[in-house]
Structures are given as C-alpha cells and as structure tokens.
Amino acid sequence: MDSFEYNASPARVVFGSGTIKKxxxxxxxxxxxxxxxxxxxxxxxxxDLLKNVLGDVVSxxxxxxTMHTPVEVTEKALEQLRSSGADSIVSIGGGSTVGLGxxxxxxxxxxxxxxxxxxxxSEVTPILGETDAGKKTTRSDPKILPSxxxxxxxxxxxxxxxxxxxxxxxxxxxSVEALYARNTNPIINLLAVEGVKALASSxxxxxxxxxxxxxxxxxxxxxxxCGTCLxxxxxxxxxxxxxxxGGSFNLPHSETHTIVLPHALSYNAPNxxxxxxxxxxxxxxxxxxxxxxxxxxxxxxxxxxxxxALGMQESDIDKAADIAVSNPYWxxxxxxxxxxxxxxxxxxxxxxxxxxx
Numbered sequence: 556m557d558s559f560e561y562n563a564s565p566a567r568v569v570f571g572s573g574t575i576k577k578x579x580x581x582x583x584x585x586x587x588x589x590x591x592x593x594x595x596x597x598x599x600x601x602x603d604l605l606k607n608v609l610g611d612v613v614s615x616x617x618x619x620x621t622m623h624t625p626v627e628v629t630e631k632a633l634e635q636l637r638s639s640g641a642d643s644i645v646s647i648g649g650g651s652t653v654g655l656g657x658x659x660x661x662x663x664x665x666x667x668x669x670x671x672x673x674x675x676x677s678e679v680t681p682i683l684g685e686t687d688a689g690k691k692t693t694r695s696d697p698k699i700l701p702s703x704x705x706x707x708x709x710x711x712x713x714x715x716x717x718x719x720x721x722x723x724x725x726x727x728x729x730s731v732e733a734l735y736a737r738n739t740n741p742i743i744n745l746l747a748v749e750g751v752k753a754l755a756s757s758x759x760x761x762x763x764x765x766x767x768x769x770x771x772x773x774x775x776x777x778x779x780x781c782g783t784c785l786x787x788x789x790x791x792x793x794x795x796x797x798x799x800x801g802g803s804f805n806l807p808h809s810e811t812h813t814i815v816l817p818h819a820l821s822y823n824a825p826n827x828x829x830x831x832x833x834x835x836x837x838x839x840x841x842x843x844x845x846x847x848x849x850x851x852x853x854x855x856x857x858x859x860x861x862x863x864a865l866g867m868q869e870s871d872i873d874k875a876a877d878i879a880v881s882n883p884y885w886x887x888x889x890x891x892x893x894x895x896x897x898x899x900x901x902x903x904x905x906x907x908x909x910x911x912x
Contacts, residue, residue: 581705
C-alpha cells in the first residue's frame, strides 16, 4: 500500500429523523445559549420551525443568505450579528446559508451549528467560497468548519425534485474528485465510493417518488460522506471550472456542477484509471465506463445538460477558459487551454460527455 496522510474531521454529526428537536441540547452541550439564526428568503418556514424548537432564546434572525456568499451580504449580516448579543450561529438551509454561517463564524469566532436541507456537503468542509466584485475566491481554515452538523431527513422531504437531483450530483462531484486527489487516501476512497453508491441509487428513486423516506435518508447519508471527502482532500479541475463559471457569470451552483461533472471526468479519465474503475463500479449501468455511468444517471434525473440554458453566453466560453487556466488547481492531467475550452463548449452546448478530450 502507498504511504498516505489522513486527518479526521473534528465536527460532531447528529443524523436522523426529527433531529431538529435536538438543537437545544446541542447548543447546551457547546455551552452557548443565544443563537443568531440564518436562512435564505425562501426558507423562512424553516426559521419559524427552528424558533418553535428554541423558544425565546433566539437573539436575532437574518434571512438574506445569497448564492456564492457575496461579501456585502456577509458584512450586513455581521453588523446585525454583533449588535444582537448572540453567542452562537445556527444556519439552516442549503449551501448559500451554510456559506454565510461559515463567513460569519470565521469573522466573529462564534460557535456554528448548521442544519443542511440540501445535499451540497458544504457543512462538513473547512472551505469558504466568497464573491467580491464578481470574483469568487476560496480559502480553507479548520476554524471555518461548523462545529456541529444536525442532519434531519424530515427537512429534505420537501426539497423540489430538480434541486434534489442537482444538489445530489453536486455531492457526487466531491467524491469523484476525491478519488483522484493528489492527497487522497484509502479512508477517503472508501467514503467516496460509498457516498456515490448511496446517491446514485437513491436519486433516481426520488425523481419518481420524492416522498420516499428511505431514499431521502440514503441521499442525505451519501451527501454527508461526499461532503466529508470535499473537506478532507484537494479538489481539481471540476471544482475550478465550477467556481469560475459560478463566480464570474453568476450561474447557479448545483446546476453548474451537474452539467460540468461528466465533462471534467472525461478530461481527466486517461490519467486516473483507478478512479475510473472505482466510479464505474459505484454507478449503475456503467458497463465499466464511469463517463457512461454518469451520462446515464443524468438522463434518469432529467436535469438540464447545457450551460446556455442557465444564461451563459457563447461569447463567455473563451473568457471562462482563460480564467480556468490561470492559477489552476493541481490536476492529475496537465491543464491545456484547447481541451479545456472544448470541455466548456460541450458543457455550454449541452452535449453528452465523451472521452475524447
């Protein structure tokens, strides 16, 4: 076996059904008592649910969490947080809300408990992506990692089918890149394969039966494992491309990940035979070809396949390619502008991924 290094995540995870009721106990366990609540405008109902659980100890509420964590929104929330007298932060929602919670926690030093309602995985990573003047940058710091994650399957039961699909594929992307990360290790590889299996088997069920408790539980479990992979090892060209496209062209996060993933995998495929074999085994109907398996999964999920439909202009392809090859992440295959541009063009046009980049 090759030598490796492995760092276990220090976060506490509470997983189950109805676990939102355990939030008061978790705050008491952390010796905090005045939480400041975060959500997006679309998830105010979750804030109301949380208020009912917590009672009159809530010190403040901010419901303007925004995609890509704009710095100006964070600064507005930080001002309210500081004036509220809060001693902790509770974020409830998807990646936008979790991101805001991280941004506030690292700036204030306050305890952060998060309750994810999608499959984004950000809740178990020490990574923060922020957008300032149209440019998205990321940083990693152990202090960014939320201290406690409460997974409540019940809160995902009403997740719209389209977001269920794209959020789930976003999670799969974390495991895909973990399998060929420069600093990958046997433990993360096990988590990655298990996470992909759990999501690839449950997501198609949820398209036709979104109220399946068993499938919802499996998907959330898979998302946790995939997110743990994202938080443990480095990511490569897929995540670089998605950050470029999201931050520079304001494209929606999970939808962009869903479109780009099979193309990014096909780009790296010649250089990562072991990862391709592991993924093929985890993806149904792949017939030994991981790219085929991903294409089939996306067909089953009936997701949008083209960036053009998300609002990206054809004239943006060259700009995106230029940004993607500047200061690139480590990648198992050298970054070449020509093939990267073609990758982006295929993703823009909505073509199926092909292993000829």
